[in-house]
Amino acid sequence: DADVTQTPRNRITKTGKRIMLECSQTKGHDRMYWYRQDPGLGLRLIYYSFDVKDINKGEISDGYSVSRQAQAKFSLSLESAIPNQTALYFCATSSPGRTYGYTFGSGTRLTVV
């Protein structure tokens, strides 16, 4: 099994629908992150969580919400999806400290029509 698992891998949804992207990890890391990838824009941070009770907004949190259900699970929700939220979404985990880097999931490709 992968260290960081994202579900679903692909999703097409309609404008205005609520959708949840899920992430689970077996690394035992406290820190989890949600990023969005758009062509030419690199990775942009949506939300991050340093532990179950610590959730923080990233640079592009508007239109998104998150839930940290357990150390191993971190879900991203789009309350009312819009077409410009069409993107590739990545979950990542890390240990505390500046030298470890992140472990990424394989991504969820979301299309809002």
Place this chain on the structure above:
Amino acid sequence: GDSVTQMEGPVTLSEEAFLTINCTYTATGYPSLFWYVQYPGEGLQLLLKATKADDKGSNKGFEATYRKETTSFHLEKGSVQVSDSAVYFCALSGTGGTSYGKLTFGQGTILTVHP
């Protein structure tokens, strides 16, 4: 705030050519520096890292040296292969306040290697 700037792509090379992808950064303190690679249809994987000045990270024939005097971490490979075709991201791990341990990414460089 922290920032990472990568050379604009895409980069197209023939097999066995020399590769350089430039990366410069702005950060307070002494960040750690990383290169990640994203193969088609996959997530990002750590390629190499360096955690202090003058360190050289290396993996799979790729190398990058942490140059504090020029705030750079350029990625190099002496002879690329078709299988190296991917998107490469430079990143730094912040050291100050709420940035501590969080990665800031460059915009990515698409590399295509032709046979």
